[in-house]
Amino acid sequence: MIDKKSGIPLYIQLKDEILNKIDNDIWDIDSQIPTEMELMNKYKIGRATVRQALSILVNEGYLYKKHGIGTFVAGKKPSLGFEPLISLTFSLKQRGITPINFIDKKEIIAIEGHLLKEFRLTKKQDVLYLRRIIYDGNLPLAIEDSYFNKSIIEGEKELDLEGSIAEILLHDLKLNITKVEQIIVPRKADEEERKILKTAGTDKVLELKRWLYIDENEDPYFYLKFVIPSNI
Amino acid sequence: MIDKKSGIPLYIQLKDEILNKIDNDIWDIDSQIPTEMELMNKYKIGRATVRQALSILVNEGYLYKKHGIGTFVAGKKPSLGFEPLISLTFSLKQRGITPINFIDKKEIIAIEGHLLKEFRLTKKQDVLYLRRIIYDGNLPLAIEDSYFNKSIIEGEKELDLEGSIAEILLHDLKLNITKVEQIIVPRKADEEERKILKTAGTDKVLELKRWLYIDENEDPYFYLKFVIPSNI
DNA sequence: AAGTGGTCTAGACCACAAC
């Protein structure tokens, strides 16, 4: 309960009240919690106070909101080994975001010459190049350039290239990943990136490059680069 | 300037306006920015709107407030976007786990000879070695070996080495991280690891190594290795 | 005492999703 005379700010008391119900599993994961209106009436407090409490919990990842629907308990999902470490889609879903991947480019290109170093390849190779823009609704979240070993398009399977790439690699292709290398560098967005990502206010982005090795191969099977505004 | 008819929320416009002045160094570090009252009058907006814009920037580490005095530009620019990408504690907390870090070893060691390559160092260096076992309650989750540049123990600050290391690096030390390299390799646990982690059923683990670079330094500031059972 | 940020209320209108 909330005590208006305790001296403790009401929004702190409400925040703790809600946190307890989450921690003690009184509210199920992904279940809707009382609306702002209901919380106002139940505790006889103003809407701004309710929203201040909720915004803290959203910020800390305990709750997520859906505009026009309600407020929900954020879920802890089971892990699949590598998945949380290599999948952007996975990380976003954990925060209540269901990303949409829009395929911008899809073509076969040859990696040779000075490009070999960037791709960490030892010899010339044709790869499937895929550029996707990842959205949360209408909001662009990231630009993703991925390069697959050509063998991926030679299989008979129909691959869902708009889904999670980590899922394709781990579940559909059942690859035996033996090493993942990754570099993250914060930098300024270039002009194209600013245009696509509509970076407002700041033009700082994180650039992440990732190389995936399978079996005992010396060359990576998969190369990924993605750029994401650093305020996401 | 702020356009009330643009359709863009006023607090977003104000936030971006302020962010630009910070990014372009129009306001010095630790200098006071206009008071909430001044911002209200200047842009003809309500106080709640001003506070909403400011609270975002405080939350993201661009500003800090002093009660009864004013609002100020934060000293270092945050690399907060890094947190989910580099912090094990952060990732675990997102899944509802509040890990406990038990310090197993803590000593100064010299990195030289053949070890230099593993640490990606170019010359001999003394480092602070920290081994921690990370628990979820009684269940051991991971073994973590971290190696800090010696300068970390020369500061006057008392560092909470049982908390999140990413938090120390980003929030306490406010390091300007310029690159993160990481390798993940699945392998079999060795005998010591099996003993500590009590790996049940499977003895497969993920080994993650991570190198953190700050400023323009050629050598990494921080080296981390952790081993985690692959069924977690 | 004056000025700052901290908390809180009541009320309004908008945007989005579901029925």
Place this chain on the structure above:
DNA sequence: TTGTGGTCTAGACCACTTT
């Protein structure tokens, strides 16, 4: 149409720091 969260205003009083 209804109910949700999103944005915004005007106003009040409190707590803290400096003058």
